[in-house]
Amino acid sequence: MKRIFLIEDDAAIAKNLSLLLQTEGYIVTCVNTQKQAIAMLDKQMFDLALVDISLPDGNGFAVCTEMKHRQDIPVIFLTASGDEASVVTGLNLGADDYIIKPFRPRELVARIQAALRKSGRMPTVYSMGSLTVDTASGVVKKNGRDVFLSALEYRLLLAFINEPNSILTRERLLDELWDASGEFVTNNTLTMYIKRLREKIEENPSHPQMIVTVRGLGYRLGGDHASES
Missing domain, CATH: 1.10.10.10 (Winged helix-like DNA-binding domain superfamily/Winged helix DNA-binding domain)
Structure with a gap:
């Protein structure tokens, strides 16, 4: 089973996403701050991360940088804004994809599967x-x-x-x-x-x-x- 690391500070969104991904057969670990996310990278290994750009004690960009350095897993940014600068920044930091809230659940699942296949973490x-x-x-x-x-x-x-x-x-x-x-x-x-x-x-x-x-x-x-x- 693939392990998904979810970094999302909105409790309702985090709960709904966790339930969705669990029904899809993923193991989900969820935290809501930049500090918790970076600390968790030393405790568990993951296959993919979903990272909210806006976090209460920082931002998803810092998390993405640490993630790529420590585990080099696919990162998909979750953002409430279609701001082009944020998207470009994320992609330049090594993010594999981004999706703008609100999004359709099936679209997110499809993006996750595509990122896992591209990274070689899913069979082709x-x-x-x-x-x-x-x-x-x-x-x-x-x-x-x-x-x-x-x-x-x-x-x-x-x-x-x-x-x-x-x-x-x-x-x-x-x-x-x-x-x-x-x-x-x-x-x-x-x-x-x-x-x-x-x-x-x-x-x-x-x-x-x-x-x-x-x-x-x-x-x-x-x-x-x-x-x-």
């Missing part, structure tokens, strides 16, 4: 039977041959790969597609994309083994879960 190649998915290159192959997916079909496949042990509700999948396209996606559209994806990756789309319907609940990754490398 997944195998499910005859199907392989290389998330670093975006290449999908079935029986060694390229499978050409649309952006939304690929995002849908990633949703299942990223949570192999979960049942994904239709509402959750609609959220994923909305984040990917920025367009309004309906229930009917989701049904169409599930059908199209199955036609491209399943051996027998009329009896799907990879994307299985859980009646009344949603869908899940079926059969042997994706192996990672």
